[in-house]
Amino acid sequence: MLSVLRCNNVTMSYDGNTVFKDLNFEIHRGDYLCIVGENGSGKSTLMKGILGLRSASYGEFIFGDGLQQTEIGYLPQQTGIQKDFPASVWEVVLSGRLNKKKFLGFYNKEDKKIAWENMEKIGIPSLKKRCYRELSGGQQQRVLLARALCSAEKLILLDEPVVGLDPVATAQMYTIIKNLNQNDNMTVIMVSHDIISAVNYASHILHLSVSGEIFFGTTQEYQHSELGSRFLYHNCHCDDCEKHKLKHIHQSKP
């Protein structure tokens, strides 16, 4: 089977400071990959690398299976760059359709229909006329998700989509993403702090860590891996997990 994205021996760095090294993984159409790891382990940097916003200092990202950049959706990590930007929610959501336009950027009926459907899917039709900068962080996040859905056809990348959301909205967000993945066969790459939900929903896990340890594999494999058993604190008593626990206890003894 052709892979949608292959990450080939990638090293990324800022001004010579390596963030992660020799990263290798491969995902296929319909996969749901969660990228987990501590703050500063390079999750957002990896996203930027995949999206071509930052080039790798070594290695390469290879898109396959006929994937075009214009079929990608992206939900950036909330950064507050657009904090005082005057724009209506409708203008923002609709702009997700622009990557389908070759040169001119006029919206047609279909664009408006798709934008509206996505707003309904996320449950934000009532925000249509509101000013984006006057919304709460969680509402802004949902507007940006609607925009991402407008541009995504085959692959969607989400950087910490549930940060700042209330529990109801969080559950809703996970359900929307799950449906997208299962019903629309959309490939999902999501950065998350919420490791429990990651394990619940994802098919694959990529674990980055500041120390440089990396895990990539299926969720099942992850649960019984060294990094996984350490981060999940679960009560699995299989041989592998017991071995990891013993090792960890020995290491942390003074």
Next chain:
Amino acid sequence: MDILSMFEHTFMIRALIIGIPVSLCASLLGVSLVLKRYSMIGDGLSHVGFGALAIASAFNLTPLPVAIPVVVISAFLLLRISENSKIKGDSAIALISSSALAIGVTVATLRNGMNTDISNYLFGSIVATSDFDAIWSVCLSGIVIILLRIFYNKIFAVTFDENFSKATGIKVNFYNTVIAILTALTVVLGMRIMGTLLISSLIIFPALSAMQVCKTFRQVIVTSAILSVICFFIGISVSYTAGTPVGASIVLANLTAFVIFTVVKNIVSH
């Protein structure tokens, strides 16, 4: 003095023909430049434009055909500089602008002394413009406005979230370059009336004022365009009746509008 009498003078008509489309372009581009934190580019370009105009006038060349290519090329460079590093970019632009100003003044002084041409380029003038300027202004402004209309949505997207646009396959560099070139054209055209030192206010003020009260991008664009033309007209009328310098009068009209909009915003939000 009767305000209507200003329409009896050819130079006033010409000033309006040049000024109104240029204020329109400046305010439209200004929204994007201000939101992208690129306002400094307008300022830098006007100084480069001054250098080019001063040298052209020192060697008795027609000013616009010399200044336009020079400023357009500088726009490319300034854009690259601002993209590469946000903080160092500021100082680099300041270096380029003051150097261009210094070169212009020096060359012009060596050739024929500090003459009225130089002073006009610095502070603007309505009488110094020619029919040739007016034709250029109308044609180029027309092109700027048509291009802005065509690229309106893309420019919104690139301004609102450059990373998202780039990540989803929009040619961000192309649209940034379009904005920079259009700004270059507008600055050169507007400099004759507004002067080097004041032209960037024509770009920044209307956008800032509109942003005080408007809630959508479209409203900001429309409001700043209308505001800009009104302020230009008020400024030039005041300049004609009270004999004040034209560029400065237009800036003061814009300043007044900005203060009013800010006050209105604070009253509304309380």
